[in-house]
Amino acid sequence: MGKVFQIAKNTFREAVRDRILYVVAFFALMMLIGSVAFGWISIVDQLQVVQDMSLAVLSFFCALMAVFIGAGLVHKEIEKRTIYTILSKPVQRWQFLLGKYLGLMAVLGLALLGMLAAALLFVAYAAGNSPDAVEKPWTSLVHWDWYIAAGTLIFFELLVVVALATLFGSLANPTLSAIFTFTAYLIGQVSSTIQFMFTKFQPMSESVANITGEELTDFVSRTYFIFRPLSIFLFYVLPDLRHFQLRNQVALGPPPTVEQFLLAVAYGICYSAAVLAVATLIFGRKRF
Amino acid sequence: MSAISIRGLTHAYQKHFWQKRRKALSNLSLEVAEGEVFGFLGANGAGKTTTIKILVGLQSQTAGEADIFGNPVGSLECRRRTGFMPENPYFYEYLTAAESLAFYGALCDLPVKDCAEQADKLLEFVGLADAKDMRLKEFSKGMRQRLGIAQAIVHRPKLIILDEPMSGLDPVGRRQVREAILNLRSQGATIFFSSHILSDVEMICDRAALLDRGELLSVGGMDELLDAREREFEVGVSGLTAGEMAKLSEKAARSVSDERGTLFVFKERGDADAAAKLAVERDGLVSFGRIRESLEDYFMRTTGRSRSETEQAHADIRQ
Numbered sequence: 001m002g003k004v005f006q007i008a009k010n011t012f013r014e015a016v017r018d019r020i021l022y023v024v025a026f027f028a029l030m031m032l033i034g035s036v037a038f039g040w041i042s043i044v045d046q047l048q049v050v051q052d053m054s055l056a057v058l059s060f061f062c063a064l065m066a067v068f069i070g071a072g073l074v075h076k077e078i079e080k081r082t083i084y085t086i087l088s089k090p091v092q093r094w095q096f097l098l099g100k101y102l103g104l105m106a107v108l109g110l111a112l113l114g115m116l117a118a119a120l121l122f123v124a125y126a127a128g129n130s131p132d133a134v135e136k137p138w139t140s141l142v143h144w145d146w147y148i149a150a151g152t153l154i155f156f157e158l159l160v161v162v163a164l165a166t167l168f169g170s171l172a173n174p175t176l177s178a179i180f181t182f183t184a185y186l187i188g189q190v191s192s193t194i195q196f197m198f199t200k201f202q203p204m205s206e207s208v209a210n211i212t213g214e215e216l217t218d219f220v221s222r223t224y225f226i227f228r229p230l231s232i233f234l235f236y237v238l239p240d241l242r243h244f245q246l247r248n249q250v251a252l253g254p255p256p257t258v259e260q261f262l263l264a265v266a267y268g269i270c271y272s273a274a275v276l277a278v279a280t281l282i283f284g285r286k287r288f
Numbered sequence: 289m290s291a292i293s294i295r296g297l298t299h300a301y302q303k304h305f306w307q308k309r310r311k312a313l314s315n316l317s318l319e320v321a322e323g324e325v326f327g328f329l330g331a332n333g334a335g336k337t338t339t340i341k342i343l344v345g346l347q348s349q350t351a352g353e354a355d356i357f358g359n360p361v362g363s364l365e366c367r368r369r370t371g372f373m374p375e376n377p378y379f380y381e382y383l384t385a386a387e388s389l390a391f392y393g394a395l396c397d398l399p400v401k402d403c404a405e406q407a408d409k410l411l412e413f414v415g416l417a418d419a420k421d422m423r424l425k426e427f428s429k430g431m432r433q434r435l436g437i438a439q440a441i442v443h444r445p446k447l448i449i450l451d452e453p454m455s456g457l458d459p460v461g462r463r464q465v466r467e468a469i470l471n472l473r474s475q476g477a478t479i480f481f482s483s484h485i486l487s488d489v490e491m492i493c494d495r496a497a498l499l500d501r502g503e504l505l506s507v508g509g510m511d512e513l514l515d516a517r518e519r520e521f522e523v524g525v526s527g528l529t530a531g532e533m534a535k536l537s538e539k540a541a542r543s544v545s546d547e548r549g550t551l552f553v554f555k556e557r558g559d560a561d562a563a564a565k566l567a568v569e570r571d572g573l574v575s576f577g578r579i580r581e582s583l584e585d586y587f588m589r590t591t592g593r594s595r596s597e598t599e600q601a602h603a604d605i606r607q
Contacts, residue, residue: 013383089392089395
C-alpha cells in the first residue's frame with residue numbers, strides 16, 4: 001500500500017497547490033451564503049430551510065467538484081504524459097488508479113470539511129436569530145449530531161460519484177466522462193423513485209382496466225414491458241444515492257437511525273469498491 | 289546475458305475500427321549487450337518510440353517477444369531494472385524538483401529516508417542542485433530534460449532507456465546530456481537511446497540500429513556501419529601562384545576560397561598528396577585531412593533518401 005499512499009499523497013499535494021480548487025471552493029461558499037440568505041427570506045420555518053438548503057448546496061457542489069475533477073483524473077495524466085514516468089516504474093495499474101482515487105477523495109474530504117464547518121456556522125447563526133431562541137437555548141434548536149451525520153454521508157456519496165467518474169474516465173474523454181457521471185448522479189438521486197413507480201405501474205393499470213372493464217391497451221403493455229426492465233437496470237446498476245440523503249430528516253424528522261447511517265456507509269464503500277474494480281480491469285488493458 | 293533481447297517484435301494499430309490496421313513495427317529482432325551505449329536511429333514514424341514503449345510496458349506488442357535481463361517486458365521485475373525517460377518528459381508542475389525525485393524514488397521502493405538523500409545526489413549529478421526547491425512549472429526545457437534523466441536513474445537501474453534525450457536542447461544542454469550518458473556507462477549501466485541528432489549518436493554510441501518505416505535496416509558498431517574507407521581528401525593551401533592554383537583546380541573535385549586560402553577536395557589520394565607536397569615546397573600548406581562517411585551520410589544512403597527527396601518531403605508537409 002506504500003505506493004498507493006505515495007500516489008495519493010502526490011495527487012493531494014498537486015491539487016491543494018492548484019489555484020482552481022480554491023476558486024471552486026470560494027464559489028461553493030458563495031452559493032452556501034446564498035442558500036442561507038434564501039432561508040432567511042422564506043416564509044416557512046427559517047431554521048429548517050437553512051438546514052435543508054445548506055446540506056443540499058454542500059451535496060450538490062461537492063458532487064460537481066467530484067464530477068469535474070474526477071472525470072479528468074486519469075485523462076489529465078495521459079494527456080500531460082505524466083503517466084509515462086509513473087507506469088514505467090515498478091507500479092501496478094491498480095495501485096496507480098487507487099492512489100489517484102484516494103488522493104482526490106482526500107482533497108474532496110478536506111473541501112467538504114471546510115464547507116461543512118462554514119455551514120455549521122451559518123446554521124448556528126440562524127439558530128441564534130430564530131424566534132424560538134427566546135424561549136429555549138439556541139443550541140437545542142438544531143440536532144447537531146444529525147446535521148453532522150448528514151454532512152458525513154455526503155462524503156460517502158462522493159466516494160460513489162468519484163468512483164463512477166474514474167470508471168467513465170478510463171473509458172472516455174473528460175467531457176463525455178463528466179456527462180456520463182453527472183447523468184448517473186442525477187439518475188442516482190431518483191432511481192429508487194423510478195423503481196417504485198414501475199412496481200406500482202402494472203397493478204395500477206390493471207386496477208384501472210378492471211374498474212372500467214376494458215382490456216389493457218397495447219400502449220400500456222408495451223410501455224410496461226420496455227420500461228420495467230430499464231427501471232430495474234437503472235436501480236440495480238446505477239447507485240441509489242437516496243441512501244446518503246438525510247437532509248429532509250435532519251430538518252423535519254423522523255430522526256435518522258444509527259442502522260440507517262451505517263447502511264449508507266457500507267453501501268457507499270461496497271458500491272465504490274465494485275466500480276473501482278471494474279475501472280481497474282479496463283485501465284489495466286489500456287495502452288499509451 | 290543480453291540487457292535487451294528483442295525477437296520478431298511486431299506492433300499493429302488501428303486508430304478507429306473502420307480504418308485499416310497499420311504496422312508501426314515489423315518483425316524487429318535486436319540484442320543489446322550489457323554495458324554498452326546503444327543508439328536507436330530512425331526518422332519520425334520509424335517505430336522507435338513504439339519499440340521503447342513496448343520495452344517499458346506502456347504498449348503491448350501484436351507479435352514477438354522482448355526480454356530485459358531475461359525478464360519479459362512489462363513485468364514488475366523488468367521495470368525494477370529499467371529506468372525510462374520519455375520524449376519531452378512532463379512532470380507534476382506544482383512539485384519542486386526535490387519532491388518530484390523523492391516521489392519517484394518512493395515508487396521504486398526506495399526507503400522514504402533514503403529518497404531525499406538520493407534526490408539531492410541526483411540533482412547534483414544532473415546539475416540542478418541550485419533548483420532543488422524550485423517548482424517544476426518554472427523549469428526550462430533543458431532543466432526538465434535533465435530532471436527526466438534524474439528520475440530515470442533514481443533507483444539505480446542497470447538499463448536506462450532514453451527517448452530522444454537531446455531533442456530540443458541547445459549545444460550546452462546536449463553536451464551535458466552526452467556527458468551524463470557517458471558517466472552512467474562508466475558506472476556500469478547499459479544505455480539505450482533513440483535520437484534524431486546523428487552527430488551525438490556518432491560521438492557516444494558503441495553500437496547503433498537503424499529503423500525505417502517499422503523495419504530494421506541495419507545494426508552494428510559505428511565502424512561497421514560507416515564506410516571506413518576514406519572517401520575524399522581535403523588540402524588547404526595559401527600563397528600559391530595563379531598557375532599552380534589552376535593546376536590544382538583541374539584535378540580537384542571542388543574547391544572553396546576565403547581570405548585565409550583555398551580548400552581543395554580530391555577524390556584520389558595521389559592527387560591530394562601531390563597538392564600537399566607542392567604546398568609544403570611553397571611553405572603554403574594550411575591543412576590536410578581525410579573525409580570519412582558521416583552517420584548522416586550513412587542514414588541517407590541506407591534509408592535511400594536523397595537531399596532533394598528530404599526537401600520535397602518538407603515542402604509537402606508545409607503545403
